[in-house]
Amino acid sequence: MTPRGTRRDDTVLGRARVSDTPELEAYYAELADREAGALWTVANKIEPWYPQPQSAPVLWRYAELRPLVRKALDLVSADDAGRRVVMLVNPGRRDVSAAVGLLYTGLQIMGPGESMTAHRHQAAALRFVHEGTGAWTIVDGEKLRVGPGDFAITPNGTWHEHGNEGDDGPVIWQDGLDIPLVNALDAGFYEVHPDLHQQPGKVVNASVATYGGNLLPYGAEKWARPYSPLLAWPWEATYAALRGLADAAEGSPYDGVIAEYTNPVTGGSVMPTMGAHMQLLRPGQATRAHRHTGSVVYTVAKGRGVSVIAGQRFPWRKGDIFVVPSWAWHEHANLDDSDDACLFSFDDFPVMRSLGFRREEAYADNDGHQPTL
Numbered sequence: 001m002t003p004r005g006t007r008r009d010d011t012v013l014g015r016a017r018v019s020d021t022p023e024l025e026a027y028y029a030e031l032a033d034r035e036a037g038a039l040w041t042v043a044n045k046i047e048p049w050y051p052q053p054q055s056a057p058v059l060w061r062y063a064e065l066r067p068l069v070r071k072a073l074d075l076v077s078a079d080d081a082g083r084r085v086v087m088l089v090n091p092g093r094r095d096v097s098a099a100v101g102l103l104y105t106g107l108q109i110m111g112p113g114e115s116m117t118a119h120r121h122q123a124a125a126l127r128f129v130h131e132g133t134g135a136w137t138i139v140d141g142e143k144l145r146v147g148p149g150d151f152a153i154t155p156n157g158t159w160h161e162h163g164n165e166g167d168d169g170p171v172i173w174q175d176g177l178d179i180p181l182v183n184a185l186d187a188g189f190y191e192v193h194p195d196l197h198q199q200p201g202k203v204v205n206a207s208v209a210t211y212g213g214n215l216l217p218y219g220a221e222k223w224a225r226p227y228s229p230l231l232a233w234p235w236e237a238t239y240a241a242l243r244g245l246a247d248a249a250e251g252s253p254y255d256g257v258i259a260e261y262t263n264p265v266t267g268g269s270v271m272p273t274m275g276a277h278m279q280l281l282r283p284g285q286a287t288r289a290h291r292h293t294g295s296v297v298y299t300v301a302k303g304r305g306v307s308v309i310a311g312q313r314f315p316w317r318k319g320d321i322f323v324v325p326s327w328a329w330h331e332h333a334n335l336d337d338s339d340d341a342c343l344f345s346f347d348d349f350p351v352m353r354s355l356g357f358r359r360e361e362a363y364a365d366n367d368g369h370q371p372t373l
């Protein structure tokens with residue numbers, strides 16, 4: 001990424017350009033003694049010309065993570081750990097346990113027959129299932145059964161507990177949470193369920209039955225919460241929708257055939273702090289580069305390809321997870337000439353939009369493609 005404000009930028013009128021002198025250094029020390037400081041010593045840093053993310057682009061290979069995640073099964077019980085999760089930590093964001101920007105992600109593993117107690121917290125969560133059958137989660141009393149490729153949400157403040165009722169091996173799903181955002185705003189709360197477990201309603205995947213058919217059911221206008229009443233999106237329907245969309249529409253020059261998981265009542269993002277998308281790259285398709293404010297965590301749902309992020313090439317295959325920091329140039333390519341590739345992603349775009357921070361730019365040079373390092 002381009003280094004912060006070049007010397008030329010910083011000599012522009014209106015930017016701080018004060019050199020240290022012994023008098024000034026003594027003065028800074030006096031200010032520091034009183035928990036104060038001179039703005040001009042930090043102005044160019046705290047008001048950059050454009051975003052300067054601490055996060056680096058990173059790709060985590062599923063083939064490398066999977067054995068490590070499975071190892072945790074023998075090392076800690078799910079209940080002792082609370083949640084048995086291997087988190088993915090950006091080298092520039094270790095201090096806040098973020099994968100990128102203010103987004104957290106991790107791989108959670110549950111052995112056959114395991115279950116954990118219920119809790120709720122200020123942070124919102126989402127799940128994308130990597131492998132295994134028998135996974136379930138109960139979200140505010142609704143039991144959801146989820147399998148590979150399924151997407152589910154745990155909106156902030158909802159009670160949730162998870163388990164694996166299958167008998168043929170562990171389940172690995174990916175958690176995405178806005179924990180670093182909640183902590184950055186000093187707004188975190190956490191509660192254990194008074195009975196340790198919820199009493200689930202009788203109908204499994206009730207919200208999918210109610211809202212999952214592209215029809216707005218009677219009474220939907222009464223839904224007044226700031227998140228989607230639909231809590232899960234099965235892979236088969238999502239993939240079929242993307243295939244249909246690919247037949248009917250051109251898609252985005254930057255993302256291929258892309259669609260957002262939405263709140264069926266408002267058409268908006270599934271939760272107020274995090275959005276999620278599924279995108280399909282046609283066989284051999286290579287998109288053009290763009291950049292935007294907002295951080296994104298991608299998971300390869302299908303196929304193999306490569307993404308170029310801030311000039312760096314990241315080849316990927318199914319299960320791999322990679323991140324695009326805010327304002328980093330990025331483009332994606334499907335390296336298979338006969339099959340499509342799919343990328344699941346979640347992001348902080350709803351936060352960017354609601355605060356008026358959304359900006360986007362196309363990469364103009366070189367036919368829309370970055371030169372790679």
Ligand code: GTQ
Binds near residue numbers: 083085105106121160
């Ligand atoms: O499922 O409740 O990966 O609270 C991190 C924190 C999962 C969860 C995580 C959590 C959860």
